[in-house]
Structure formats: C-alpha cells, structure tokens
Amino acid sequence: MKYLLMICGDESAEEYADAGCGGWTEEMTERGVITGGAGLRPPREATTVRVRDDELRITDGPFAETKEQIGGFVLIDCTDLDEAIEIAAKHPAAGYGTIEIRPVLEFPPT
Amino acid sequence: MKFEDVYRQEWGQVVATLIRLTGDWELAEECAQEAFAAALERWPRDGVPRKPGAWLTTTARNRAIDWLRREAVGAAKLKEVAAMSDEPEPAYDVPDDRLRLMFTCCHPALAMEARVALTLRTLAGLSTAEIARAFLVPEATMSKRLTRARQKIQYAGIPYRVPPAHLLPERTPAVLAVLYLLFNEGYSDVVRSSLSGEAIRLARLLVQLMPDEPEACGLLALMLLHDARRDTRLSADGVLVTLDEQDRTRWDHAQITEGVELLDATLARGTPGPYQVQAAIAACHATARTAADTDWPQIAALYGQLKQTPVIALNRAVAIGMADGPAVGLRLLEQLAAGPLTGYHLLPATRADFLRRLGRLAEAATAYREALELATTEAERRYLARRLEEVSQ
Numbered sequence: 212m213k214y215l216l217m218i219c220g221d222e223s224a225e226e227y228a229d230a231g232c233g234g235w236t237e238e239m240t241e242r243g244v245i246t247g248g249a250g251l252r253p254p255r256e257a258t259t260v261r262v263r264d265d266e267l268r269i270t271d272g273p274f275a276e277t278k279e280q281i282g283g284f285v286l287i288d289c290t291d292l293d294e295a296i297e298i299a300a301k302h303p304a305a306g307y308g309t310i311e312i313r314p315v316l317e318f319p320p321t
Numbered sequence: 322m323k324f325e326d327v328y329r330q331e332w333g334q335v336v337a338t339l340i341r342l343t344g345d346w347e348l349a350e351e352c353a354q355e356a357f358a359a360a361l362e363r364w365p366r367d368g369v370p371r372k373p374g375a376w377l378t379t380t381a382r383n384r385a386i387d388w389l390r391r392e393a394v395g396a397a398k399l400k401e402v403a404a405m406s407d408e409p410e411p412a413y414d415v416p417d418d419r420l421r422l423m424f425t426c427c428h429p430a431l432a433m434e435a436r437v438a439l440t441l442r443t444l445a446g447l448s449t450a451e452i453a454r455a456f457l458v459p460e461a462t463m464s465k466r467l468t469r470a471r472q473k474i475q476y477a478g479i480p481y482r483v484p485p486a487h488l489l490p491e492r493t494p495a496v497l498a499v500l501y502l503l504f505n506e507g508y509s510d511v512v513r514s515s516l517s518g519e520a521i522r523l524a525r526l527l528v529q530l531m532p533d534e535p536e537a538c539g540l541l542a543l544m545l546l547h548d549a550r551r552d553t554r555l556s557a558d559g560v561l562v563t564l565d566e567q568d569r570t571r572w573d574h575a576q577i578t579e580g581v582e583l584l585d586a587t588l589a590r591g592t593p594g595p596y597q598v599q600a601a602i603a604a605c606h607a608t609a610r611t612a613a614d615t616d617w618p619q620i621a622a623l624y625g626q627l628k629q630t631p632v633i634a635l636n637r638a639v640a641i642g643m644a645d646g647p648a649v650g651l652r653l654l655e656q657l658a659a660g661p662l663t664g665y666h667l668l669p670a671t672r673a674d675f676l677r678r679l680g681r682l683a684e685a686a687t688a689y690r691e692a693l694e695l696a697t698t699e700a701e702r703r704y705l706a707r708r709l710e711e712v713s714q
Contacts, residue, residue: 214478293488
C-alpha cells in the first residue's frame with residue numbers, strides 16, 4: 212500500500228525546520244519503505260493558483276488559512292495501515308506536530 | 322434449534338470467513354445474507370444439515386465464487402477464485418476469524434460511532450435498520466456510515482488480523498471500549514435494552530477467543546453484574562428506582578453468581594485493570610443482602626484505585642459519604658462543584674441526597690430542583706420530582 216505522510220505543525224514547528232529527522236529517514240530508507248518526500252519552506256512563502264472561467268487567479272499564501280500547515284511530506288510504500296501508523300509515530304514531528312496518513316489513489320488493474 | 326438462533330450464532334463466523342476468503346466486506350455480507358436466505362428456503366424442506374455453520378459458509382463461499390467469476394476482470398482475482406474453488410469446503414470455524422473481525426471492526430483508525438455500527442452489523446448480524454433505530458438516526462444515515470467504514474478499511478489498508486503481540490496492549494482496550502459503550506447504550510435506556518444483550522454476547526465471545534485476557538473477563542463480569550439488576554431499576558410506572566430501594570429478591574441471582582465467580586477467578590491471576598475494579602465494585606453491591614449491608618469503605622477504596630475522572634471522583638465521594646457520613650460526602654462534593662461536572666445532573670442530585678440525609682430539607686429541595694432541570698431521562702426526572710415532593714412537605 213502506498214501512503215502520503217503529511218507532516219503538519221503550527222508556527223512553533225518552524226524552529227524544527229533545520230532539526231532533521233533524528234535518524235528516522237536513514238532508518239526508513241534502510242527498511243526500503245520511503246519512495247519520496249521533502250521538507251518544505253514556510254507557508255508564508257507559498258503561492259496559490261486557481262483557474263476559473265479560463266482566468267488565472269494567483270494569491271499569496273497557502274490555500275487554507277489554518278493554524279496547522281504542511282511542513283513536509285513523505286511518500287511511503289508499506290504493508291498496511293498499521294505499519295504506516297508505526298512509521299508515522301516514529302517520525303520526530305509526531306512529537307510536536309501532527310502527521311496525516313493518506314492512502315494514495317490507486318487505479319484498479321485493467 | 323430455531324432459525325433465528327442459528328442466524329445469531331453463525332452470522333459472525335460466516336461473514337468473518339468470507340472476508341478472509343474474498344477480502345471484500347460488502348461481498349462477504351451480501352453472500353452471507355444470500356446463504357441464510359437459501360437456508361430459510363431449503364432447510365424446512367430438506368432438513369437442517371448436520372453442521373449448519375459449515376453448510377452456510379460453503380453456500381456463501383459458492384455465491385462469492387459465482388459473483389467473482391461473473392465480475393472478475395483481473396487475472397489476479399481469477400487466480401484467487403481458482404484457489405477458492407479448489408477447497409471442497411472452506412476451512413470453517415477458524416477461531417481466529419471472528420477475533421480478526423472484532424479487532425478490525427474496532428480499529429482505532431475508525432471513528433467510534435463507525436466501530437460500534439460495524440461491530441453490530443458485521444459481527445452481531447443486526448440489520449442496518451435495527452442499528453439505525455438503536456442509535457436514533459435515519460436508516461440512510463446508518464447505511465452511509467457503514468459503507469464509509471467498510472471503504473476506509475479497504476482503501477486505507479486496515480489489516481484484517483488479530484494485532485501482533487506488541488500492539489495488543491493498545492488495541493485490546495479499543496475492543497473492550499466498543500463493547501462497553503454498546504452495553505451502556507442499552508443499559509441506560511429501556512427501549513434499547515437489546516444492545517446490552519448483544520454486548521454481553523460479544524463479550525462472551527471475546528472471553529472465549531481470548532481466555533488469557535483478564536480485562537475481557539473483567540468486562541464480561543461487570544456487564545453480568547449490572548445486567549442482573551436490570552429489571553428492578555424502574556418501577557412498573559416508569560420511575561427510576563435507586564440501588565438502595567431496589568427489590569433485591571428480583572435481581573438475577575444466577576447471573577450474579579456467574580459474574581462473581583468469573584471475577585474471582587480473574588482477580589486471582591493478579592493482573593487487575595479498570596474493568597476488573599469496576600466489576601469488583603458492582604460485585605460489592607450485587608452481593609449485599611440489604612442496602613444497609615453494603616460494604617461502602619471497600620467500594621470507596623476500589624473507586625480510589627481507578628483513574629480519577631470527574632465522574633469516578635463523584636462516585637468515590639458518594640461511597641465515602643455512605644461510609645463516613647453525609648457531612649463528609651458533602652465536603653467532597655464542594656471540591657468537585659467548580660470542575661468539569663458543572664451541568665451534570667448527578668452532581669446536584671447527590672448533593673440533594675446528602676442534604677436530605679442531614680435533615681437540611683430546604684437546601685435539599687433547592688438541589689433537587691437544580692438536578693431536575695438538568696436530568697436527561699423521564700425516569701430520572703420522575704424520581705427527582707418524587708424526592709423533591711418528599712423534602713418539600
């Protein structure tokens with residue numbers, strides 16, 4: 212199963228931006244479950260784009276003004292949700308932020 | 322055996338096996354339904370098969386194969402079908418299947434209301450309409466809730482298994498919580514009392530499947546001891562009857578004996594937990610010959626062993642008040658008054674009771690009035706109104 216881990220936090224999480232993942236990435240890479248991902252620059256540097264009625268609309272900032280914002284993401288491929296939960300719980304951000312696990316849309320084999 | 326009893330007894334096992342074979346919850350339930358329909362048609366004519374459960378499972382399995390043959394497009398699925406057809410009779414009564422189903426229905430990644438609904442539908446075999454009635458929501462709402470839960474299990478990859486040993490300490494309480502919630506839903510409302518019966522049935526199953534889990538035994542004992550008093554909690558005209566005024570000769574003493582024996586055997590293992598402690602409290606009440614014989618100091622000590630949530634703290638205050646006198650109880654209540662129990666009717670109701678015992682009737686009347694405004698059920702309101710009248714004379 213493929214999942215996206217969205218690593219979220221409020222403003223206070225910014226202080227961890229350069230903290231690294233305390234060996235988590237190395238451990239998970241060795242386990243072979245990580246297929247992609249990155250940490251992100253803060254939401255104040257985000258740009259949001261929409262096209263409505265053929266008109267391009269550009270706004271400054273993230274798409275939703277919520278307290279918690281995405282600070283990074285990891286794509287994983289593992290056995291099931293229990294393993295995904297275990298992987299997410301081990302991420303240091305789980306200790307100060309929130310990690311949302313989303314199954315990746317998979318198309319049925321044709 | 323009546324058909325309804327066979328249905329009740331076998332439904333969960335048939336569905337659990339079919340989910341294991343097909344990995345498809347909706348298909349499993351549909352095929353189980355069809356198998357029971359076929360049984361209802363054939364058994365009166367051909368006689369009940371020697372092993373009804375195996376017959377039902379095989380029939381449901383064959384329906385699933387037919388359906389998959391018609392629908393299957395992928396080579397992988399066809400291979401699965403082929404493998405399923407090879408077995409002349411699917412392995413039946415794998416004890417793990419129902420336990421697997423129970424743990425999956427109660428997975429913490431599902432919302433509590435979804436866990437409860439799924440457990441009742443998939444494991445206990447209640448119809449969607451019955452569950453909707455029990456939880457006072459339209460059938461369409463309940464149907465959507467069940468569909469979403471099944472879809473989440475499938476698409477989010479919730480595994481169909483009994484969790485491995487290192488996860489059991491966190492997952493078992495999740496299962497127990499669902500069963501206890503189910504029991505309380507039924508216990509707090511006479512209209513929905515069948516839910517308590519389902520909860521006891523499922524707890525018995527869990528104890529049978531996990532005989533080494535003391536808290537499962539503790540929970541079953543707790544349910545049996547509470548349920549034994551069921552019929553005496555309301556008067557014939559629907560007024561709440563408190564523990565001290567219940568007719569103890571009408572308690573179900575066989576069930577009390579069963580609960581106490583189960584609890585004693587469980588406590589002897591020396592690994593107490595919150596359900597065992599609550600069962601021990603229930604046992605103190607259930608085994609007291611009269612209300613005056615109640616061992617209140619022991620009950621107060623047991624409440625002290627539980628995690629001090631506001632409601633537990635209130636119950637402990639009641640027990641201490643009964644052991645050491647209403648004046649002591651009243652002082653403890655004062656400490657609780659400003660906390661999160663504001664608006665909880667049992668707080669003023671308890672204060673009213675202590676004041677009444679102290680003979681401070683005018684203050685008791687005020688407290689009963691306050692409780693009356695906050696009470697949520699008609700039976701409680703009528704009880705409080707009766708007390709208010711008594712202290713107002």
